[in-house]
Amino acid sequence: MIVELKDLIVEYDLGTAPFTAVDIPAWSLARGRQAAIHGPSGCGKSTLLHVVAGLLAPRSGRVRVCGNELTEMSESDLDHFRAAHVGYIFQDFNLLQGYTAVENVLLGMAFSRQKPDRHRARELLDRVGLSHRVKHRPAQLSIGERQRVAIARALARKPELILADEPTGSLDPAHAGEVVNLLREACRQDGCSLIVVSHDPGVVGSFDEAIAFMELNRAFSASGTPRAAAVAAGGVA
Numbered sequence: 001m002i003v004e005l006k007d008l009i010v011e012y013d014l015g016t017a018p019f020t021a022v023d024i025p026a027w028s029l030a031r032g033r034q035a036a037i038h039g040p041s042g043c044g045k046s047t048l049l050h051v052v053a054g055l056l057a058p059r060s061g062r063v064r065v066c067g068n069e070l071t072e073m074s075e076s077d078l079d080h081f082r083a084a085h086v087g088y089i090f091q092d093f094n095l096l097q098g099y100t101a102v103e104n105v106l107l108g109m110a111f112s113r114q115k116p117d118r119h120r121a122r123e124l125l126d127r128v129g130l131s132h133r134v135k136h137r138p139a140q141l142s143i144g145e146r147q148r149v150a151i152a153r154a155l156a157r158k159p160e161l162i163l164a165d166e167p168t169g170s171l172d173p174a175h176a177g178e179v180v181n182l183l184r185e186a187c188r189q190d191g192c193s194l195i196v197v198s199h200d201p202g203v204v205g206s207f208d209e210a211i212a213f214m215e216l217n218r219a220f221s222a223s224g225t226p227r228a229a230a231v232a233a234g235g236v237a
């Protein structure tokens with residue numbers, strides 16, 4: 001398994017009372033598989049990705065990712081874990097504006113044990129259809145092209161797992177399908193597992209595993225988002 005979750009509870013401290021955003025009894029993803037997790041905004045998808053990336057510690061439960069038990073690791077071990085094993089694609093791309101496409105991909109190789117590899121950076125940009133844009137800065141690229149640079153950067157360190165948070169959130173439906181297909185193919189070529197979270201049902205149709213997050217996350221209630229449920233129960237001001 002590349003990801004194994006057991007009795008996972010994630011809370012946010014809202015000052016007055018803790019608010020449970022994620023409550024998952026058990027979930028796992030086999031190595032090399034691709035999963036799409038879908039659900040409306042606010043249902044806890046980003047929270048889950050942050051926990052799987054080791055960016056957010058759960059209140060309780062087990063989080064095993066790429067063979068590491070994240071809940072037993074120190075902050076610096078978690079930094080090394082991410083650098084070695086995980087590529088993260090952010091909804092807003094998170095590209096550095098002052099750097100070209102190829103430099104942004106090279107920066108994706110920073111903090112890893114391998115040396116930055118300009119040949120691989122160019123090869124990745126070629127794979128995402130941007131060989132003619134390597135020297136362009138983000139402001140000179142379309143939104144779809146920026147997302148492709150972000151995909152190339154996430155693959156730069158040859159991660160075992162890619163986590164993509166609403167990777168098509170800023171794209172129109174035609175480009176959304178194209179970018180998801182490209183991301184999936186790039187992961188297949190590198191033997192990398194993939195978890196995409198999205199509120200867009202159109203994105204999830206073709207995945208090996210399409211998971212309705214409301215069914216997985218017990219913190220989600222029929223009354224709406226977890227926050228709405230907590231407010232209804234009087235737990236959140």
Ligand code: ADP
Pocket residue numbers: 012013014021039040041042043044045046047048225226227
């Ligand atoms: P999604 O990714 O599905 O839109 P999130 O994981 O971002 O959902 O959020 C899940 C719930 O947790 C929401 O109700 C959101 O308001 C709440 N939440 C997210 N981040 C924080 C935070 N840092 N502090 C408090 N509440 C948060």
